[in-house]
Amino acid sequence: MTDTAIEVTGLRKTFAGPKGASTEVLRGVDFTVRRGEIFALLGSNGAGKTTIINILSTLLAADGGSATVAGFDVARQAAQVRENISLTGQFAAVDGILTGRENIVLVAKLRDVPEPTKVADALLARFGLTEAANKRAGAYSGGMTRRLDIAMSLVGTPPVIFLDEPTTGLDPEARLEVWKTVKGLADSGVTILLTTQYLDEAEQLADRVAILHGGTIIVNGTLEELKALLPPAKVEYIEKQPTLEDVFLALVGEKEASSDE
């Protein structure tokens, strides 16, 4: 297989709104994610991050353009794509009536993974959930729920993992836990496409960052490349490097100013 894990070309999606209105959410999105990297898709609320994730995980059909995941076309080879991915959606999708262990065992059975209970115990231990393993997931804290959610995504070690805003709504401590987990995952060689509205999250985790704005990717590159887009800010006593936040705000601001003309 090639070096490319995800290839998105000219992706378009328009949602029909009420009373014939429609919103064009994606207006030709292009990006490439290499194997084994953490790629962050950065965008504000409603930018279309979840829409992209849903198209890539075969839940939603695009209106135009194409996308491949692990070499398979998301529209024409959906079954093969599903063999190679796992989705951790924007809102933790765990079964609150089942225990933590049962949740993982369920996914293991559905994925035909041998020895489901063993797999579950290993994942529970890895995510610090061993003690809570036999408690109903509905009684977990936000951080525990998210960890269980991610643990469920790792069953069967799919090579490509989608994380849609994995830390939204978590307290700072739980956020750090999730960050640690994501870094650990990348070290084990899986490809991670994560979306976030938090600039520091992208800065912390991602090998490469793309900013989704106005339906297209307006910039795409490594952190250093993005920072180089702006001249180093005000030289006073020390040279202050622009943070990713500066880059983001400057670019989004420019774009908005130019589209207002």
Next chain:
Amino acid sequence: MSKTITLFGRLMKHITRSPDTIITVCITPIGIMLMFVYVMGGAVKTSLPAGMNYVSYLLPGILLITIASGTAYTTVRLFSDVATGLFSRFNSMPIKRSAMLWSHVMTSVVSNLISVVIVILVALTMGFRSSAGPLAWLAVAGLVMLFTLTLTWIAVIPGLVAKTVDGAGVYAYPLIFLPFISSAFVPTATMPAAVRAFAENQPVTSIVNTIRALLMRATIGSEIWVALAWCIGIMAVAYVFAMRIYRRRV
């Protein structure tokens, strides 16, 4: 198929771990049955066929009410799986797209059968007796199951499109009330012409009359075909709609 069973096992855990859903489903029909038998039974008796006890007369209608309120929970369970993203999670895994939906349908059938059995047991303590043989009971079971499937496929639709849990449950109310304007509680002969026309031509009456005839070993007229036609017809339409929405939404 084995994936559907696995997912069905998940939902059955929901039922066994919160048996209150079954209890809630049974309480209303049992309450209605108690009220009708012990409060109005005496008055109604005069218009019943000779030798018919009222519990036995109204049990078929009570069973249909049980199923109607039971399938409201099918809607709620489905809605909550869509809302929490479990549908998205399972549908992005390498299993058949329909597995998740069918697991809900199976759960609906099984949990409703449990409720129906409970209500029948209560009716037995209230004096319900049937002289039906095994074959007739089998036919009753088949009809009850067909009716459950019909309402289940109707119930799937609001489960997939509702915006709130309350909205998801509302559709069941008209279904629960339909038996009241039918032959379920009193013979239609005593009703004013317009009401009677409605009562005699809506699906519940033919189903109730058929189940009643089976339980009482009465002759089963052409009404069984009307009952089957209603159930299968409505189910087919609901199934097509539900599937279309399912493919589009999930």
